[in-house]
Amino acid sequence: MTIRVLIADDHAVVRQGLKMFLSLNSDFEIIGEATNGAEALRLAHQLNPDVVLMDLLMPEMDGITATAAIRRELPDTEVIALTSVLEDKSVTGAIRAGAIGYLLKDTESDELIRAIKAAANGQVQLSPKAAARLMREIRTPESPEALTERETEVLRLLAQGKANKEIAAELVIGEKTVKTHVSNILSKLNVSSRTQAALYAVRIGLVEELGEQ
Amino acid sequence: MTIRVLIADDHAVVRQGLKMFLSLNSDFEIIGEATNGAEALRLAHQLNPDVVLMDLLMPEMDGITATAAIRRELPDTEVIALTSVLEDKSVTGAIRAGAIGYLLKDTESDELIRAIKAAANGQVQLSPKAAARLMREIRTPESPEALTERETEVLRLLAQGKANKEIAAELVIGEKTVKTHVSNILSKLNVSSRTQAALYAVRIGLVEELGEQ
DNA sequence: CTCTTTCTCAGACTTTTGGCGGATGTGGCA
DNA sequence: TGCCACATCCGCCAAAAGTCTGAGAAAGAG
Numbered sequence: 001m002t003i004r005v006l007i008a009d010d011h012a013v014v015r016q017g018l019k020m021f022l023s024l025n026s027d028f029e030i031i032g033e034a035t036n037g038a039e040a041l042r043l044a045h046q047l048n049p050d051v052v053l054m055d056l057l058m059p060e061m062d063g064i065t066a067t068a069a070i071r072r073e074l075p076d077t078e079v080i081a082l083t084s085v086l087e088d089k090s091v092t093g094a095i096r097a098g099a100i101g102y103l104l105k106d107t108e109s110d111e112l113i114r115a116i117k118a119a120a121n122g123q124v125q126l127s128p129k130a131a132a133r134l135m136r137e138i139r140t141p142e143s144p145e146a147l148t149e150r151e152t153e154v155l156r157l158l159a160q161g162k163a164n165k166e167i168a169a170e171l172v173i174g175e176k177t178v179k180t181h182v183s184n185i186l187s188k189l190n191v192s193s194r195t196q197a198a199l200y201a202v203r204i205g206l207v208e209e210l211g212e213q
Numbered sequence: 214m215t216i217r218v219l220i221a222d223d224h225a226v227v228r229q230g231l232k233m234f235l236s237l238n239s240d241f242e243i244i245g246e247a248t249n250g251a252e253a254l255r256l257a258h259q260l261n262p263d264v265v266l267m268d269l270l271m272p273e274m275d276g277i278t279a280t281a282a283i284r285r286e287l288p289d290t291e292v293i294a295l296t297s298v299l300e301d302k303s304v305t306g307a308i309r310a311g312a313i314g315y316l317l318k319d320t321e322s323d324e325l326i327r328a329i330k331a332a333a334n335g336q337v338q339l340s341p342k343a344a345a346r347l348m349r350e351i352r353t354p355e356s357p358e359a360l361t362e363r364e365t366e367v368l369r370l371l372a373q374g375k376a377n378k379e380i381a382a383e384l385v386i387g388e389k390t391v392k393t394h395v396s397n398i399l400s401k402l403n404v405s406s407r408t409q410a411a412l413y414a415v416r417i418g419l420v421e422e423l424g425e426q
Numbered sequence: 427c428t429c430t431t432t433c434t435c436a437g438a439c440t441t442t443t444g445g446c447g448g449a450t451g452t453g454g455c456a
Numbered sequence: 457t458g459c460c461a462c463a464t465c466c467g468c469c470a471a472a473a474g475t476c477t478g479a480g481a482a483a484g485a486g
Contacts, residue, residue, distance in 0.1 A: 011318040013325075017230030105224040112226075150463065161409030163442075177464055183444060193472090194443075195408045196374030202415055361432060377473070390434055396474060406442090407473075 002029040003120045006049035008040035008066065009033075009082070010058045014105065018053060021109045028116065037061025044070050049077055050120045056083040056094060064097045071098030078119045100124055147188055154181040158194055159201035215242045216333045219262035221253035221279065222246075222295070223271045227318065231266060234322045241329065250274025257283050262290055263333045269296040269307060277310045284311030291332045313337055360401055367394040371407055372414035 005028050009015050015033050022028040031047045034040035037054075038061040044052060052070060056063035067079045080101035081094035094102055100119050103112065118124070147155060157167045164182065168175040182194060191197050218241055222228050228246050235241040244260050247253035250267075251274040257265060265283060269276035280292045293314035294307035307315055313332050316325065331337070360368060370380045377395065381388040395407060404410050 011227075011230075012321050013227055013230035013234065013318050014224075015230070016233045016322070017224075017226035017228070020229045020233045021226065105226050108225050109229070148462065158408070159412070161404065161406060161412050163406065165442090173463085174465055176466065179442095179444070180464080183446095186444075191374065192444095193374060193376065195371070195411050198408045199372070199374050199411060199415065202412065363433060386433085387435055389436065392474065393435080394433085396476095399474080405474095 003027055003116060004029050004031045004047070004050045005116065006030075006032045006034065006040065006043055006047060006052045008035075008037070008043075008052060008058070008063065009055035010035045011055070014055070018112075021112055022116075024109070025113055028113075035059075037063055037066030040066045041069050041073075044074055044077055048074065051116055052077060052079045053082050053116070054079050054099070056081055064094055067094060067099050068097035078122065080115060080119050147185060151181050151185050151188070154178060155185050155197060155201050158182065158185070159198040161198070216240055216329060217242050217244045217260070217263045218329065219243075219245045219247065219253065219256055219260060219265045221248075221250070221256075221265060221271065221276065222268040223248045224268070227268070231325075234325055235329075237322070238326055241326075248272075250276055250279030253279045254282050254286075257287055257290055261287065264329050265290060265292045266295050266329070267292050267312070269294055277307055280307060280312050281310035291335065293328060293332050360398060364394050364398050364401070367391060368398050368410060368414050371395065371398070372411040374411070 005022060007015050007018050007030060009018070015035075019030055019033075022030055031049055032043045034043050036058045040052060040054065040063075041061070043049075052067075054063045054067055058066075063081065063083075067081065070077055070079055078100045079098065080103060081099040082103050082105060100122065101115050101124065103115055107115070153171065154167055157170060162170070164175050164178045168178045171178070182197075185197055186192065186194070189197055189200055191200060218235060220228050220231050220243060222231070228248075232243055232246075235243055244262055245256045247256050249271045253265060253267060253271075253276075254274065256262075265280075267276045267280055271279075276294065276296075280294065283290055283292055291313045292311065293316060294312040295316050295318060313335065314328050314337065316328055320328070366384065367380055370383060375383070377388050377391045381391045384391070395410075398410055399405065399407070402410055402413055404413060
């Protein structure tokens with residue numbers, strides 16, 4: 001019985017490479033390709049694949065959102081997150097969204113094949129680096145407390161390099177209030193300056209890494 | 214006459230995908246694969262390829278450094294930068310290093326093939342997005358002045374969220390001196406706070422995006 | 427040997443940031 | 457109804473950040 005695989009990646013070369021890898025093994029059948037999260041979700045509904053290889057960085061709908069949707073709507077389809085970069089928010093985000101595996105694109109073909117087979121059987125498969133990252137996150141007691149909605153809003157502006165006064169103007173509240181929020185943010189994130197908070201925000205992907213055009 | 218291509222990318226899937234694309238066209242011959250910049254440089258010397266497809270983000274030696282070295286030592290070999298992300302420093306850095314092309318990995322196969330053929334003939338080929346970015350950089354007058362060595366060092370520490378006092382301790386200089394440097398940095402980068410300077414540093418890749426382990 | 431750049435530091439000063447305590451109003455929830 | 461989390465704001469204060477002016481030492485360029 002072959003494993004029916006859906007590939008979701010916006011990079012043509014990556015799709016081609018994955019197809020190449022998987023076509024060498026008759027256990028797999030590539031039943032579709034998507035170039036963004038929305039398309040992946042639609043194709044998953046249509047084709048009902050066993051495994052989706054999901055890139056996390058895609059236009060239209062990001063891979064994490066798509067993963068969550070697929071897992072919610074198609075419980076029999078397993079998702080493996082496949083990404084080139086290892087970011088804090090990616091690993092935990094993908095896991096939280098229901099991905100059964102997390103692989104880096106520098107994974108060698110045999111490891112990839114093992115991972116997909118494991119996923120098809122519902123077994124968890126993480127790349128060593130992703131596993132290390134996860135361990136670190138779980139191990140570390142410095143897990144930041146959850147921010148409130150307003151605090152997140154303030155952090156987002158702060159991470160754009162704005163001063164308290166500017167943030168106050170933008171949110172139409174007093175500067176003192178902003179300072180209170182910033183103080184609470186620093187304490188919750190366990191950092192000691194707005195710069196560190198801004199760097200944290202960038203790291204977890206709160207602010208987009210500078211849009212195109 | 215076939216075009217002899219060397220592929221340099223640390224991701225196995227990407228290498229496979231590129232091979233797949235190029236093998237469909239008899240004009241190309243893939244004569245080697247490298248998984249990092251140092252290996253790319255060594256293989257380029259050994260194999261003397263017409264075109265190198267160079268990923269910019271690689272371990273050992275980054276693609277820009279490798280590109281500069283190849284262009285310096287092997288003037289007949291053209292380099293096409295190939296990357297998944299579009300960053301400020303990448304485009305100008307790659308061009309400055311001597312890359313004749315800059316392509317994103319979401320490039321379709323026919324465009325890729327056209328680009329390699331153009332490169333083999335010494336013709337410049339940029340992906341539309343990269344071209345747009347270049348235009349913007351040239352057009353914008355807000356090009357930051359070059360920092361001195363010391364200032365760069367200070368900026369690197371600053372972008373790790375460190376306070377002036379900590380930076381002073383680490384560089385074994387007075388806090389006043391650090392303040393002077395920071396002031397000069399802010400003025401040169403045309404920003405108004407250390408947080409903005411830190412964000413700039415992250416954006417241009419001055420600080421590694423948080424090392425593993 | 428000048429001239430320039432860079433790195434270093436100082437004093438004086440303003441602005442910004444961040445901490446601490448206290449206060450009010452709102453809305454959900456037991 | 458009382459309790460609690462949240463958002464809003466105040467004042468006070470200390471520390472950090474940032475500006476301006478000036479200036480000495482070392483190194484490299486012309």
